[in-house]
Amino acid sequence: MPSFVNRIRALCRNLFRRRAVEQELSAELAQAFEFLVETKIRDGKSTSQARRLAAIELGGVEQLKEEIREFKAGYNLEALFRDVRFGLRMMLKTPGFTIVTIATLGLSIGANTAIFSLVNGVLLRPLPFPDAQRIIYIEGKNTAAGISESNISFLDFTDWSQQTDLFASTAAYWTGSGQFGADGAEPERVPRAGVTTGFFSVLEVEPLLGRAFRPEEDHGYPQTVAIVSHGLWKRRFGSDPNIIGRQVQISGSSMTIVGVMPPGFEYPEQTQIWVPSAVNLTQEPRDNRVWSAISRLNGGIDLKQAQTRLSAINAQLEKQFHETNKGWDVFLSTLHERVVREVKPSLLALLGAVGFVLLIACVNVANLLLARSAARQKEIAIRAAMGASRTRVLRQMLTESVLLSVIGGVAGLVLSLWLTNVLMSMLPEGAPRLEQVRIDYRVLAFTLGVSALTGILFGIVPALQASKLDVTSALKEGGRSGEGHRRTSARSLLLISEVALSLILLVGAGLLIKSFLRLQEVRLGFNAHNILTAHINLQGPKYNPPQFVEFYRQLKERLEAEPGVQAVGGSVNLPLEVSGYAVGRGFIPEGRPRTVDESKDAMFSTITGDYFRALQIPLLSGRMFEARDNADGPKVAIINEITAKRYFGSPASAIGKRLSIWAAFRGHDENFMREIVGVVGDTKMGSLTGEGEMQIYVPHAQDSQWNFMGLLIRIAGDPAAFAATLRREVQALDKDQPVYNVRTMDDVVLNSLGTRRVSTQLFAVFGCAALLLAAVGIYGVMAYSVTQRTHEIGIRMALGAQKSDILRLVVRQGMTLALIGVIAGLAGAFALTRVIANLLFGVGASDPLTFIAISLLLIFVSLIACYLPARRAARLNPTVALAEN
C-alpha cells in the first residue's frame, strides 16, 4: 500500500510541519505568478499590463491557496482544530452569551440525562439473569369479574407446567416476610420468599456458596432448609465462609442454611431469605390464587405460542373445574415487562416532557445565535472573500454551536449525577429496579448524542443563514445592521415553534396537575391525619389463635394508657397499603344457595380494638363490635354502606340480616351465618382510584386465625413521635416480636399514589421551565427586532406616529406570531395528550378547560414579553433613533 503510506506521510507533514508546507506553497505560487508575467512580457505586453493580466489569470492567491489546502491530506482535521480554536476564542470574547447558552443547555441536557438514567436503569437494562428475555411471568385474569391481573392457583400452575415442550423450567413462589433470628441477636423482619425447586433454574442463577433446593426438600410445612442473600450473609454473619449447615430461627422454625446467593440477587422484590414453598398438594384448593409463577421458555418458543397453548389448556380447566375456574384465563408477559409495568408509562411520559424542555432550550439558543450571526456578518464576508467555501463557513458555524452544546453536555452530565440522586429520593418506596440506575455506556452515549444533536439542531438555522450571505453587499454595508428578510422569517418561525412547544408541554403538565388535584379530592372515607401505623406478626411456639387475640387486646390496653392516645385498633388489611395483604372473600346473603355463582366478592377485614374510631369511619346504622362479640358470643359482622345498599336496600334495613362468609378458597369458608350488627361508611381500600368496593368486617375474637395485624394508633400531636413508645410497649409484652413498617397513615396514603405524585411534580417543574424559556425567548426576539428596527421606528415617529402607534406596531408583530404558535401548539397538544391518557384521573385527555386555561396563560406571558420591548420602542427619541445608523 504505497499510496496509503504516502498519505500518512503527507498527513504528518501537513500537520506537524505546517510552516514549511505553507512557505513552499507561497513560493510555488509566487514563482507561478512570475512565470505568467514573463510569458505576457514575451507576448509583447508592457510590464504593468503583464502583471495585471497575470494576476487575473492566477486568480486571488489566498483563494487559490485555500483551494489547494482543501485537497491536501489532513485538511479536515486541521480545519476542525482551527474551527475549535476559533470557536473557543469567540466564546471567550462574548462571555455573557456563552454563559447563558451553556447554562441553558447544561440544565436541560442535565435534566434529560437524569431522566434517561432512570429510563435506562428501569426500562432498558436487561434483568440481571442470563437470557432474561426468555423468562416469562404468568398471571391470571377474570374479565367477567373485572379482574385484569391476579396471582394464580398452584393447581392450575401444575397443569400448565406439564407443557415441557414450551418450558425449559417453571417455578411458583409466594412472597412475604420472615422473622429472622440468629445467635441471640434481636429478631428482625426480612423479606422472604417461598419457592418451588425450579426457581433458581428458571432464573439460571446458582448459589455463590452451598447449593439450591432439592425436590425432596419441598415437602410441606414447616420448611427445614433456607438460602440467604449475599447482603444478609454479610450483615448478619460477617460473610462467614462456614455458614453452610448453620441452624437459624426463621419465623419460629429451626432451619439449616444450605446456600448463599451471589451479590445483587434479591428476586423477587428485595428477598433476603428463600425457603421451599411448602405447598401441600393434597390440601391446596384450586382457587387459592395467591401464587406467583415464572418460567423459562424453550428456545424457538415465543410468548405468543406459549400464550395460545396455555389459554387452550385453561379453557379445558374451566369446564372441568367450574366451581373454582369460572371466567379465569391466563396471560403471559416477559418478566421484565411485568416488573416495570406500573412505572413504564410515567417514565416514558417524563422522558418526552424533558425532551420538550430541551427542544425549547434549543430554540432559545438558536435565537441567540441568529442574533449573533447578524452581528458577525462582516467577519463571515471577509472569510468568504478570503476563499472560504460555503461548506467551510457552514462547518465553522456548526463547529461553534456543537462546541457550545458539548460543553453544555459535560456540564449537564455532572449536574445529572446530582439530579439523578434527587429523583431517586423522590420516588416512592417499592419503585422497581432503582438499583440498576447508574451512569453506563448507554447514558454516556445518550448524553453525547443529545449534546451533538442539540448543537446541530440549534446551530443549523443560524449557520445556513450566515453561509447564504451575499459577500459584496455585506461588505459594502460595512456592518450596518441591515436585517435580511430571510433572517427575520427564520426568527419568526423559531418564535412560533417555541410557543407551540411550550403550550404542548404545559397542557400535559396541566392535565396531570388537574388529575392530581382530583385525587386529593377523593373521599378516603377515613381521616388519615394523626395516625401511626405499624405491623406485628406474632411468631413462636407460645402463640396459637386464642393468644393472637389476647396479645392484641393487651397491647391495645397498654397503648391506650399512654398520654395523647385517642384510639387504638388494628386490621389484617390496612386501607391503601400497597405492600399489605388484600384479603378478598366472598359472601352469600342468607337464603341464597351456597354456590360459586351466588358468591359476592368483598374486601374482608378481620379487625381488633377500636378500628373504626381510630380511622374515624362513621357508623351509619347499628353498632360497632363490642367485648361481647367474642368466641362464645353469636357470630357477627359489620358491612359497609355500598354493600348494604346493594344487597339489603339500605343501611338500616341491613341490620339483623344474616350472611355467610364464602372463603377466598374452598375449605376455608365458614359454615355458619353471621348477623349484621352495623353498617359503616365506605373507605378506599385497594387504591385511591378504585371505587365501589364492598367490605365486610368481622371481629378478631371470632376469626382468630390471624397472627398478624396492621395497627392504627390515633394520637393528639405528631404520630411519628409515638414510634418509640409503641416499640417499648410491644417489647414489654414480648421482647422477641419486632414491630415493622412503622409510619404515619398520611405516608401510607401518599405512597399509594405511587409514581404519580413524582411525575406530576416533575411535569410541573418542566412546564415552568418551558414557560420561563418561552418568555425569555419571546422577549429576546422582540427586543432584538426593536433594536433592528430603531431606524425605521425613528422615521415613523418623525413622520408623526404616536407612542401608542409604535407600541401597537411592536406588540401586534409579536402577538401575531405568538397566536400562530398557540394554535399550532393546541393542535399538537390535542394529538399528543392521548399518550398520557392512562396517567390521568378524573379528567379527559383533551379537557377543554385545561386547554383554554393554558392557552390564556401563554398568551398573557407572550403579551408581557412583547410589551416590554414595545414600551422601549415607544420611548425612543426620534432624533437619536435616526442618528443611530
Place this chain on the structure above:
Amino acid sequence: MTIRRNRPTELLQGTLDLLILKALAHGALHGLAIAHRIEQITNGAFEVKPGSLFPALHGMEEAGWLVASWGESRNGRKAKFYRLTKAGLRQLEKETSDWRRVSSAIAAALRTA
C-alpha cells in the same frame, strides 16, 4: 459575488489527473509549464486554470504519484518541478488503459443507431 461552491467533478478530476501524468511522462516540469504542455499536447482543447491545476498537483503528490523538487527553470529562476514516480508511471498505464476501454465503449455505443 457569492461564495463559490463548484469544484471539478469526479470525471473531470480523473481526466485532469491522466493529462498531468501524461504531460510529465517525458520529464520533470514546473506547475504552469505542465498546464502549457497539456494545452500543447491536446492541441489547445484543454486549458487548465491554476485553480484546478495546483490542487490536483498537490493531491497527486500526496498520493505518491509525483515527487516535487526545487530546481532552476530555463530562465534561471527557482521553481518547483514535478516528476513521475514509479507509482505515478503505473497509475498512468492504468488510467490510460481505463480511458481506452471507456472511450472505445462509448464510441461503440454512439455508433449504434
